[in-house]
């Protein structure tokens with residue numbers, strides 16, 4: 001019976017821990033969502049949260065992209081324009 005009680009305590013501790021860490025995670029998620037600012041990707045015109053965006057910085061100006069592909073496209077276009 002001692003062993004059973006021991007296992008029961010571990011079981012409760014484990015699920016208690018999981019329960020509370022889940023609550024904490026959800027609180028953090030809410031904070032992140034509040035802090036997330038949507039930026040428009042100039043290539044595909046999609047709205048991207050800053051934290052997930054690929055950031056391209058030029059002359060102190062930050063431009064946000066949904067992914068590396070859009071960033072590459074944008075840089076290519078820019079370089080073309082600068083060559084003219």
Ligand SMILES: [Zn+2]
Pocket residue numbers: 041043044045046065066067070
């Ligand atoms: Zn994009």
